[in-house]
Amino acid sequence: MRDLSNLPLDLLRRAIERIENARLAYDPHHIVRFAAISKYASIAQIAELYACGQRAFGENKVQDLAQKSENLAALPIEWHFVGRIQSNKIGKLLDLRPALIHSIASLAQARQIDDRLAKIGCDQRALLQINSAREAEKSGVLPEVATQEYMAILESCPRIKLEGVMTIGSHSGEKSDVIKSFEITRDIFDRLPNATTLSMGMSGDYELAIKNGANLLRLGSILFNAE
Numbered sequence: 001m002r003d004l005s006n007l008p009l010d011l012l013r014r015a016i017e018r019i020e021n022a023r024l025a026y027d028p029h030h031i032v033r034f035a036a037i038s039k040y041a042s043i044a045q046i047a048e049l050y051a052c053g054q055r056a057f058g059e060n061k062v063q064d065l066a067q068k069s070e071n072l073a074a075l076p077i078e079w080h081f082v083g084r085i086q087s088n089k090i091g092k093l094l095d096l097r098p099a100l101i102h103s104i105a106s107l108a109q110a111r112q113i114d115d116r117l118a119k120i121g122c123d124q125r126a127l128l129q130i131n132s133a134r135e136a137e138k139s140g141v142l143p144e145v146a147t148q149e150y151m152a153i154l155e156s157c158p159r160i161k162l163e164g165v166m167t168i169g170s171h172s173g174e175k176s177d178v179i180k181s182f183e184i185t186r187d188i189f190d191r192l193p194n195a196t197t198l199s200m201g202m203s204g205d206y207e208l209a210i211k212n213g214a215n216l217l218r219l220g221s222i223l224f225n226a227e
């Protein structure tokens, strides 16, 4: 009988088992990583999941990233930033030295980030967010300009180490819309020079994302909440 406990280790194991099945069905040579998105989790919950072996965590608010990463500074956690980037928080975000920013939303924003990086003398790994479902409430570049914006960031923002793209699957509730948003993003990703990271897939759609080539998932509720 399956163990359906909600202990952190069991939630983690069940997620990894499902990821592994989807990955093997897609391509046994495909490597999939995931960041545990801890925006609704407490510091104690993050520490518990860390104790189960999870090393990559992500936040969507600069203030929360600051607070949690400072509280957990003793642990060698790889912190990701996945949220909307406000101009007035760029300095604070970059000072936190996240391992990867998933959510650069435009060339103009990339230039602001690059200027700041020049001032502090740092490089920053990042992804360009694509608004693949064309949803007004989501940030990111539209698919038809994504390649052009990506190339312009590569050319004009030398301190940003751009390594791929991120998208949030359609919120419409229709599986076919989610698939379409992943396909659109994957198509762009495949045509970019030297792009290695395709960040897509959340708790409700990560198996579909893997089926469409995702290699970095962002999992929140399935890792932290009882279902």
Ligand SMILES: *Cc1c(COP(=O)(O)O)cnc(C)c1O
Pocket (backbone or CB within 6 Å): 037, 039, 060, 082, 083, 168, 202, 203, 204, 218, 219, 220, 221, 222
């Ligand atoms: C919250 C969040 C996630 C995780 O969402 P779940 O559905 O809880 O897995 C992933 N990506 C971004 C950008 C988020 O804000």
